[in-house]
Amino acid sequence: MAEPVQPFSPEDMARRRKRSIVLAIVLAALMVIFFVSTLVRLGGSVGERAL
Amino acid sequence: MTTGTAHTARSLTASGGQGTAGDYIALLKPRVMSLVVFTAVVGLFAAPGHIHPWLGFVTILCIALGGGASGALNMWYDADIDAVMKRTAKRPIPSGAVEPGEALGYGLALSAASVLMLGLLVSVPAALLLAFTIFFYVVVYTMGLKRRTAQNIVIGGAAGAFPPMIAWCAVTGTIDAGAIALFLLIFMWTPPHFWALALFREGDYEKAGVPMLPNVAGRAETKKQILIYSLLLLPTAALPLATGTAGYLYAAGAVILTAKFLRDAVTVYRAATREAEDKACKTLFGFSILWLFALFALILVEKLTGLPAFGGLL
Numbered sequence: 001m002a003e004p005v006q007p008f009s010p011e012d013m014a015r016r017r018k019r020s021i022v023l024a025i026v027l028a029a030l031m032v033i034f035f036v037s038t039l040v041r042l043g044g045s046v047g048e049r050a051l
Numbered sequence: 052m053t054t055g056t057a058h059t060a061r062s063l064t065a066s067g068g069q070g071t072a073g074d075y076i077a078l079l080k081p082r083v084m085s086l087v088v089f090t091a092v093v094g095l096f097a098a099p100g101h102i103h104p105w106l107g108f109v110t111i112l113c114i115a116l117g118g119g120a121s122g123a124l125n126m127w128y129d130a131d132i133d134a135v136m137k138r139t140a141k142r143p144i145p146s147g148a149v150e151p152g153e154a155l156g157y158g159l160a161l162s163a164a165s166v167l168m169l170g171l172l173v174s175v176p177a178a179l180l181l182a183f184t185i186f187f188y189v190v191v192y193t194m195g196l197k198r199r200t201a202q203n204i205v206i207g208g209a210a211g212a213f214p215p216m217i218a219w220c221a222v223t224g225t226i227d228a229g230a231i232a233l234f235l236l237i238f239m240w241t242p243p244h245f246w247a248l249a250l251f252r253e254g255d256y257e258k259a260g261v262p263m264l265p266n267v268a269g270r271a272e273t274k275k276q277i278l279i280y281s282l283l284l285l286p287t288a289a290l291p292l293a294t295g296t297a298g299y300l301y302a303a304g305a306v307i308l309t310a311k312f313l314r315d316a317v318t319v320y321r322a323a324t325r326e327a328e329d330k331a332c333k334t335l336f337g338f339s340i341l342w343l344f345a346l347f348a349l350i351l352v353e354k355l356t357g358l359p360a361f362g363g364l365l
Contacts, residue, residue, distance in 0.1 A: 034172070036105055040106060
């Protein structure tokens, strides 16, 4: 019976996990930046435009 | 089977992906980025006109990201010389924490993201200027000038001088005399600042084969050039007054600070022994950082407190 392959050490996996969390935070921040910027750019008159 | 497992682990490790989040932050040169952010904030406040505070924040964020991306691309290209210089040997690529290809991808992705974000959310002219800044720093300075000419930082210094101009452009949509005055403050400051560093770190640059002025033209010529550029800072420091960007508070501060800068440059020029030179260069290098920070801070204080600027001649 072959041993299961362990490509990364527990330390490597911990580093990868931390990086993934940071990346998730960055992506969430980008989402907020685009959302708020869109509101700011559109301004209050967006609801009054002709449809 | 144990051997096979070890081999798999080694080859996967060699393919990269082992850097920590801190290594990726280090790739952005956070200390350089802090100066970029500060001067850009001053550019944002000094520019005539108004920008929504949120869009101002996005502008600064994009400039910081673009500056960081340039740093990552610079570290990717210069990994070989970073490895032999004491000051840079512990950077993420020479230390083995981040693979060169990872740094390249990271730098390119951040460059594209910062330019696109600035263009889509704030201002297309400012985004074009940011793209040009990244190109200038990475291609013109890092790839073109740094290893070829001792004038590398004179021309390459322009890259570090663009941030306040980009922020100004984000507010006004254009580049006028006031933005050029802020650009010139950093541009003319860069040579004496870096040559002072190069004089007391001469061995490092020589070992790496980077043609800095001291190891190409000699120490005496470098000291003369430091003095010439320091003299040129006098009219340069007056430009924000001439363009109507700054007022009396800035004028008073600029006179005192530039006089001290000049005195330090004269001390470097007159230093007769190597020990005295190194000491004088360290003093000038340290003070040069304070000089730039203080001049921009004075403009910021004037804008925040509503102190009037001079009428402006340009």
